[in-house]
Every structure is written in structure tokens, then in C-alpha cells.
Amino acid sequence: MSTTSRTPPPSAPDGAPDGAHDGAHDGIDKAQYGLAVLLAALGVYTIIDATTLKVGFADPVGPRLFPYLIGAVMVVLSVLLALSTARGERGEQETGEDIDPDARPDLVTVLKLVGILVLNIATVDVLGWAITGAVVFAGCAWALGSRTLLKDVVIGAVLSVGSWYFFYSGLDIPLSPGILDGIL
């Protein structure tokens, strides 16, 4: 929770965020090493995967050229990124009217959202979109701070059942009915 106070003798102005300022991190942005590792891993995998491809005879270039190129450059980029990180350079985090760059990132909320999406992945075929869609909506609203669970579930149910019918009747795309098969 962040607080600003105003008392009779005027205190210092609140930190109006300026675009590129990133107050929470100073010094080496170690997380970027993680990105560099990811890039290197992808690059290496691309190259290895490409070696399993067979070259067709009419094709002088073959399916391996592009992957080799891309994989190689990825590895180079990962090295460059690691070097740049070590020098203390950091990327500009995206800012916008709704971001407060001085606040620490709230990763717990992100994890909750990811959890709800994973739940959806696991249950959508079993329970059907008409149910899991409502769970996605209400669950995400809860994760993002909404306290009105009943209202959110109702809205979510309207959305999920409505969209199920929309795609089924309107566009002929049957989404999984799950356990409501036969009812819908």
C-alpha cells in the first residue's frame, strides 16, 4: 500500500513518475540474464533440431538454412544481451498511463491469474466451456481484487453460456459441452 500525506507545512511532492524511471531497480538487472539464457537455449535447440532434417534433392538450399541462421543469430544475441546486462544496461519497461513504475511488481497476482488459466486448460474439455469460461472470468476478477464474487460469477456465467451458444448456433463451431452435454 502506498501512502502520501499532506500536513500543514507542505511536504515534498509525491513522486510523479517520469516515463523511463525505474526506481525499484538500480544496478545490474539480473533477470535479463534469464532472458539471455532462454535465447541461447532456443537458438541451440533450433540448430540441433535443424540437423535432423533431411535435404530434398531438388532443393539446393534445403530446410536447414533458415533454422541454422536463426539459431546462430539467437545465440549471438544472447551473448550480446548478457554482455549488455553486465554493463548495467537495462531495457525500458513498458509504461503507460496505468502503470506506476515506482511500485514493486505484484507477481502474486500474476501467479494467481496464471493458475486460473492453467485450471481452465485442465478442465475445459471435462467441464465444458460454459462452466470453465465463467470460472475464468470470475476467478480473474477475484485475483485482480474484486470482492463481489457472486456478481462476478453471474456475469461470467452469462458470458460463457452466451458465447457457447453464439459459436455453436451462429458460427457452427461447437465448443466442448463437457458435463453439460445434452443440456446445452
Next chain:
Amino acid sequence: MDSLSLLWDGLQAAMTPSNLVYAALGVLLGTFVGVLPGIGPAMAVALLLPVTNGMEPTQAFIMFAGIYYGGMYGGSTTSILLNTPGESASVMTAIEGNKMAKNGRAAQALATAAIGSFVAGTIGTLLVVFFAPAMAEVAVGVGAPSYFAMMLLAVVLVTSVLGSSKLRGFIGLFLGLTIGLVGLDLSTGQPRLDFGSALLAGRIDVVVVAVGIFALGEALWVAAHLRSKPLGIIPVGQPFLGREDWARSWKPWLRGTALGFPFGAVPAGGAETPTFLSYLLERRLARNSDEFGHGAIEGVAGPEAANNASAAGTFVPLLALGLPVTATATIMLAAMQGFGIQPGPQLMESEPDLVWTLLASLLIGNTLLLVLNLPLAPLWARLLQTPRPYLYSGILFFASLGAYTVNQQPFDLFLLLLFGLLGFAIRRFGVPVLPLILGVILGPLMEVKLREALALSDGSPSGLVNEVLAVLIYVVIALALLVPPLVARLRGEPDSPRREREEQMSDR
């Protein structure tokens, strides 16, 4: 002229009641997403892709065009009315327009922005009508080597010119190219990068990639930074312009259009440069230039027109060459591919109905924008009071829905989540999104052309340069890569960063 009669046919086709409904829907939807910060037309188009599977391509594109223009109008509404602190707004309109609003002239700021957008959009679309066919005719004769070179130029320019870090631009590009590699190789039919899974043997659907990176990525990013001090909104009645304001605005509108259109038609031209240039130009030409910085209407009229003309300009390379230069254009290109339409110089010949109805709809959409949105401006402003939990829950809902409808497979949802996390990561590390999405969608096309060119020359690299146009383009690429750092070194300054913030904010 032949173009005009084709346009007339297009207008008649576009004026059917159902097409008008789609245009209006697109405009309203686009304004809706444009008003909300952080959500842009690219995301809206990506979220709507699954729904358009059941539609006629013409109607889908009419809607997309409406979304594109509506998005820009919405964005300028927000930047004028949102009581942002100090100089944190980087868009030119926001600086002068916001000051005007604080001085109680919000109605005039909104009006000049809207009318200027209409003027610029209309003129810009007419310019597209004249230039695109001519360009397409020239480009049809172009062969694989030059086509490859052109795409390479677009990709290189976008990667190295925009954004504050070339390194990150290239990282984005190559991440996108890697994603584009997944799937069956086109000539030999072998699966690439399938990570041993049969589910990845086919190409990753563009809906999943685009929705994951734009929609889900944005939602996750905002979730991590959800709470912040609310900004006030500047109350406004109906937008309107007095006579003196008209007189001060119309020339900046025209000058802005002239500046914006060429930049929009060129890869990496972007909208930031012409709006900035328009601002400078208006400031120099204005009689009362010290009003600038405190709410000069010319400082809103010119840049707004430049912004919209630039958006219109992006349709030239898209329709004539099949070359997208903004994120939204890239997704529209992918949508075309989804409909089985092959973008490229032959598009104007092979799908004249689509092209001309689309162009006509741009004109109609522009008009609808003015007619529908101008009176609704105060209403749009109230949208900003929506709590974000509902907004982003809705986005996550529609994103999941969209990804699921592609194949009715939970695996796509899993991919969606992966791309959402990737979207989060690129926002965290400042990797620009445009090179990434270009890499995903243009990468496969580039490979096809590359192999075509080399196949013709039996594998010898000379196959890449045996067309004059290709050689010329490679020279330009080399210059674009080498000149800026040389110039900076000669001047003894570090490379001046070009902020890509405006692009990410408005998500064009």
C-alpha cells in the same frame, strides 16, 4: 480514371446495410479499445480474428479498418481528457490537447482532433486509392529476389530504427522468426521445431500468437502493476469548434496530412516522427508561437492529422505489396492469410472486390467516426472509470475463448499461456513488439522467397542479387544499418534513442 470508377463500385458495395453495420461496429469497438490505455487496435483485431472465421472476408476487413481508425480516435480522446501529471504523456496531441483541456478548452481540442483525423483519413485514403494500384502494377513484375530484399528491408528498418535499443529490436525479431519456424517445412514437408510433439507439427495459429502476446501479455503485465494513483478526468461537454478555431486548424490539418502519409507508407516510418515534425512545423509557422506548450490548437490539429494520415499510409504497402509496417497491419495480413487470400502485388488484381470495398469502407468508417463519436465523447470518457479487474478479466475471458475456438484443443490454451508469458517478458525487458510479430508472420514468407530465389540460381548466392531492384534495396539496407552509428560517432554523441513508447501505447 479507372481507379475512381473502381472506388465508386467499392462505395456501392460498401454501402449495403450489413456492411455499414460492420463498419459502425468496428468504429465503436475501435474507439472503445482506443480509449482504454494499454489496449490498442492490434489487440482488438487479434481478439476478433476467431469470430471473423465465420464471416465473409470483406466484412471482416471492413470491421478491422473501422477498429484501426476508431482506435486512434479513442487514444487521442484519452490523452486529451486524462489529467496526466506533467510531461508523462509523450504523444504530441496529449501535450497541447491536455493543456487546452486544463484551460477549459477540452471541447475544442476534441473537435479539432476528430475533424483533423477525418480530413487526414479521407485524404489519406484517397491517396492510397491513387498510389496503391500504380505501385502494385510496378511490383507485380518483381521477382523473388527483389521481393525477399523488400521484406528484409522492412524488417531491418523496423528493427533497427524504432525503439531505444537495436539489440532488443533484433532479439524481438529473431524470437518472432523462431516462432515462425514451428511447423512443417513447405517444400520437404518435414516438421520443424516440434519439440517432439505431434500437436506442434502444424503452424502455430496466428490467433494464438497475437492474442497471447498482445492481449494476455498486456493483462498479465497490468496485473503486476495494477494499483496506482488514479488520474482525474477533465470534464467536457459536447466537442465543438468556434470560427476562429476552424480558421486556425484547417491549414495544420492539411500540413499534418502531407507529413504523415509518406511516413506511414514507409516501413519504420511510424507515426511518431511525423507527429513530432508536424508539431515543430506548426510551432514555427504559428503567429502566436508562445502559446505552444500552454494549449495551442495548431499543436493538436497538425499532429492529429499526421497521426491519422500515417495510419492511412500503412495501407499502401499492405495492399500493394503485401508488406505490413505496423503491428495492426501485420495482424490484418495474417487475417488475410487465414482467409486463404494471398497478400502481395497481385492482390489488387486477384481480389479487386475485397480491396476496393475495403478502401471505400475506410472512407465510410472515417465519416462514421466523426458522426458517431464526436457526440459520444463525454460517454467515452466515462469508460475510464471502469475498474480494471473487470476489464482485464474480460480480456482474459475473450482471449481464452478465442484461442480455444481455433481447434477446440486445450493445447492451444497452453500455447496461449506461453505466449502470454512471453508477452509479459518482452514488456519487462523492453523488447519491442513490432519486430516480434513481423518475424512471426513475415518470417515464413521470407524463407519461401529466399529459397525460390536461390532455387532459380541453383543455390548460388548470386541468385539474391540478379535483379537490379534487389541490389538497390540491399544498398539501402546497408546504408540504414551503417550510417546512423557513423553519424553519431562523428558527432561524438551516443546513439539517440528513439522511443517506441508511443507505438507500444497506441499499439498500432
Next chain:
Amino acid sequence: MTVVVGYLPDQYGRAALAAGIEESRLRGARLVVVNATKGDAWVDKSFADEQQVSELESELSGLEVGYEVRQSVGPDLADQVLDVVRETEARLLVIGLRHRTPAGKLFLGSTAQQLLMGSPCPVLAVKPD
């Protein structure tokens, strides 16, 4: 001795403020005005902007007792106010009450109810005239 006022820049907040000023005069207490927001919307009419805050302060500066205006951002409105009450060991909390329809009571959360239940000190709930 402190009196805490839960403030919004509307008629309910002003009613609470007026009552709070009177109470702090009566008791010779310090006045702490709290304006909280969940911070989850871009625009929150309940959050006083710069101009409203300075108007508030000029109104308060005529008092003989000390005053303080606090604004905070957090996930729960009631908690933010109650935190201030506990921190200042306030003797009284003053809030404005609004009428809620039966449906409203079902679907919307009630900050006033949370404050009434959770406050360690007496609560004065007032309605606008």
C-alpha cells in the same frame, strides 16, 4: 487525541468532514482526513485530485487544531482507513452514510459496514442534510 474522517469529494464526504471538524473542536483533538482509493481504475471520482485536496486544505487551515490530509492506494478501502485509525489511536472515526437499495446491499460490498464492524474506536455515521 485524534479524530479520523473518512473522506470523499462528494456530499457524503463533506458531511463527514463537517461533523469531524465539529467533533475535533469539541474535544480539542487533531483531525486526520483520509481519502482512500483502490487504485484499480484510471479515473476514480472518489479520489480527490490536486485541486480538491488544496481546497480541502485551505478549508482546514482555519482551524485552531492541527490537521493532516492523507491519501492512500490499496486493495481495500476500509482497511486503509482502519490502518490510520489504529496508527493514530484515534478516539473517533467519522464517516458519511449513503442509502443503499436492497439489491445494492446484495451485490455491492459495503465499506461503511466494514468500518463499523472493524473500528477499534466509536464510529460516528452522518448523512448529508
